[in-house]
C-alpha cells in the first residue's frame with residue numbers, strides 16, 4: 001500500500017460501518033489532520049494520509065481490530081492508563097482531563113479533541129526543531145571541517161545526531177531527558193527501547209518528502225511507546241529517528257538508544273588500566289574516524305544507493321516487522337558465504353539464514369573474507385590496521401546490499417585467490433587468516449557504514465560459525481566487554497561441524513594476542529591430541545549462546561562418540577545450547593525457479609508439473625552424463641565432500657550389489673584424493689551405469705538433485721545435512737543413515753499409513769544401505785502411487801528458512817537479555 005504523493009488526504013481511516021458524529025480540522029505544519037469522534041463506539045480518530053499508515057500497522061499488530069486506532073488515540077492523549085482497557089479509547093464515557101467519568105459524551109469528545117490538538121501542536125514544535133537541526137547539519141556538511149569536527153561528525157556516523165533540546169546518549173550510558181536531567185538505561189527505559197525497536201519499517205523516499213516523513217516517524221515513535229511512557233518516549237527521540245534514510249536503516253533495530261561504546265573507549269580503558277588491551281585497540285587510529293584517507297585523499301564513506309529508494313515517490317506502507325519488539329542488529333560472521341564463496345553447507349547457511357532474519361525485520365549483516373574480485377562490490381573507503389602474530393596489517397572493507405542484507409567483505413592480500421582453497425595453507429597460515437578476520441570483523445559495526453549508517457554496538461548480536469570464527473566471541477569478551485566496551489553486544493556460536501576444531505600446539509596461544517588468563521579457555525587435553533590449543537573449545541565457553549544445526553546433533557554432541565573430545569564442554573554448556581534444523585533457500589533451491597534448469601534440455605517444474613518436469617530433467621541429466629536415456633531405470637545420486645564423514649566409501653562397498661541391479665549411479669564430489677580416484681575407477685569399470693564427477697560444480701549439484709530419483713546419504717555423522725532437504729524439495733527420495741540432522745528430517749516411509757519421506761538405516765554399514773536401498777527400489781518399481789506420494793509429501797513440506805529464523809530469533813533474544 002502506498003500513500004499518495006500529493007497533499008495528504010483528510011479522509012478518516014475506514015471504520016467500516018461507522019459514521020463520525022463530529023469532525024474537526026487541525027493542522028500540523030502544512031499537514032491537515034482530521035479529528036473525528038464516533039460516539040457509537042466512543043472512538044476518537046486522528047487522521048491524515050500518514051496517520052492511516054500508522055493506524056494500519058497498529059491494526060495489524062492488534063489483529064486488524066479497530067483497537068489499533070483506539071490505541072493511537074490512547075497515545076496521542078496520553079491517558080490510556082485511565083481508560084478501561086489500554087487498547088480501546090472509550091472517550092465518550094471518560095473525562096480526559098480529570099480521568100473522571102463524565103455523563104456528557106459531547107463534553108468528553110470535546111476534551112479529547114482539545115487534547116489531541118495539543119499533541120499535534122507539540123508535534124509541530126518538534127518538526128520545527130528538526131527542520132532547524134537539519135539546516136544546521138547541512139550547513140556543517142557544506143563547511144570544510146577541521147580535524148576535531150571531522151572526528152565528531154564521524155562519531156555520529158551511527159546517525160545519532162541529537163536534536164537540540166532533545167535527549168542524546170552520553171558517555172555514562174544514560175539518555176538525557178528533555179528537561180536536561182538524566183535517565184539511566186533502566187529496565188523502564190529498556191521497555192521503551194524495545195518498543196521503539198519495534199516500529200514498523202518504511203521505505204526511503206526522495207528528500208522533498210522529508211517533512212511528511214518526519215510526521216510519519218514521529219507518529220511511529222509516539223504510537224509505539226508504552227502508554228504511560230508516551231511523553232517520556234517523545235523526549236527520547238533522536239535526530240536519527242526522524243532523518244529520512246534508506247529503508248533498511250529505518251528498521252526498528254537501527255533506532256538504538258544505547259550509546260555506541262566506542263565513544264567510551266578512552267574513559268573505560270583508563271578505568272580498567274589493569275585489563276589487557278591489545279596494541280591495535282589501544283592505538284587511537286583503530287577507533288578514530290570512520291572516514292579515512294584513501295590513497296592519500298580524504299574519502300567520504302561510500303553511501304549505497306538503494307535501487308528502489310530512488311524509484312519510490314511515496315511511502316511504502318509495510319506491516320510491522322514479524323520480529324516485533326525483538327528486532328535487533330544481527331551480524332553473521334563466516335569463513336564462506338554463497339554465492340560468493342562456498343565449499344559446503346556453511347556457505348549455504350551464511351548466504352540464506354541472514355535473508356530470512358532480514359525478512360523478519362532484523363537489520364542483518366554478513367561479514368566474510370573477500371577471496372576474489374567479486375563483481376558488484378563497493379569499496380567503502382574505510383581502512384583499518386590490525387596486528388596479527390606481530391604483523392601490522394591493513395584491512396579494507398567492501399560491501400554490497402542484497403535481498404535486505406548488508407554483505408561486508410574483509411579485504412587483505414592474505415585472502416586473495418583463495419576461493420578454491422579457503423581452508424588451505426599450513427596450520428600457521430590458516431590460524432593467522434582466521435584470527436585476523438575475527439579481529440577485523442568484531443569492529444565492523446563501529447567502522448563500516450552500511451547504507452550510510454554504522455550498526456553500532458547496542459542491541460547487537462554476532463553470530464559466529466564453526467571454529468574459523470570461534471575466536472570472535474573470545475575477542476568480543478577479552479578486548480571489549482572486559483574493558484567496558486560493547487557491553488550490550490552478544491555473541492552466538494553455531495556448531496555446523498565439531499569434527500573441525502582449530503586445534504594446534506599450546507604455543508599457538510601466543511599468536512592470538514590475548515591476556516594470559518585466557519589461556520585456560522583454549523587449553524585442552526585428550527588422549528588423541530594430548531595437551532593442545534583448541535579454538536572451538538574457547539569459543540564455546542566464551543559465547544553467550546550456542547546453536548547447533550539439528551536437535552539430533554545437539555544430543556550427539558554430548559556423547560563421547562559425537563563430541564570429538566569436546567563432549568565435556570558441551571555438557572557443561574548445555575544450558576545455553578539449542579538445536580535448530582537448517583532451512584533451505586527456497587529461491588535458490590526450488591525446482592520452480594532453479595536457474596540451472598533453464599537450459600540444456602532441463603526444465604523448471606513444480607508439484608503440478610512433477611510428472612512431466614522431473615522426467616525431462618532426468619533425461620537431460622542422463623544425456624549430459626552420457627548415460628543411456630531411459631525413463632524406467634532408477635537414477636541414484638550422491639553429492640558431497642569425499643571424506644570419512646560423508647560415507648562415500650560405504651557406497652563403494654555397496655557398488656558390486658548396485659551394478660548388479662538395473663540402476664544408474666552418479667557421484668559428484670571432491671576431497672580426499674584416494675576417494676576421488678575411486679570415483680574415477682568406478683566410472684571406468686561401469687561406463688554404462690556409473691558416473692563419477694570429481695570436482696565442485698554448483699550447477700551440476702542442482703541438475704543432479706533435479707534429475708535423479710534417489711539420493712544416497714550414508715554419512716557417518718551429519719550435523720544437519722542440506723542435500724536431503726534439497727532432494728525432498730525437488731521430489732527426489734532420500735535414503736540416509738539415520739543420524740544427526742538426517743534422523744530429524746527424513747521420516748521413514750510407512751507403507752501402511754502412506755507417510756514419511758524416504759528410507760533410513762540405523763548404522764553406517766554397506767549391508768544396511770543395501771537393505772534400505774533395496775526397499776526403496778522395490779517401491780520405485782512396483783508401487784508407483786506410493787512413490788508419487790513420497791515425492792509430493794517431500795515437496796509440500798515447509799523447508800524454508802522462515803521457521804528456523806524464528807527459532808534463531810528466540811536465541812538472539814535469550815542472548816540479548818543474558819549477562
Ligand SMILES: Nc1ncnc2c1ncn2[C@@H]1O[C@H](COP(=O)(O)OP(=O)(O)O[C@H]2O[C@H](CO)[C@@H](O)[C@H](O)[C@H]2O)[C@@H](O)[C@H]1O
Pocket residue numbers: 343344345346348349496497549582639640641668669670695696697698701718719720721722723741
Ligand atoms: N562437489 C560438489 N559440487 C557442488 N556442490 C557441492 C559439492 N559437494 C557438496 N556440495 C554442496 O555443498 C553443500 C553441502 O551441504 P552439507 O549440508 O552436506 O554440508 P557440509 O557437510 O559441508 O556442512 C556442515 O554444515 C552444514 C550446514 O550447517 C550441515 O548441514 C552439515 O551437516 C555439516 O556437515 C550442499 O549445498 C551441496 O550441494
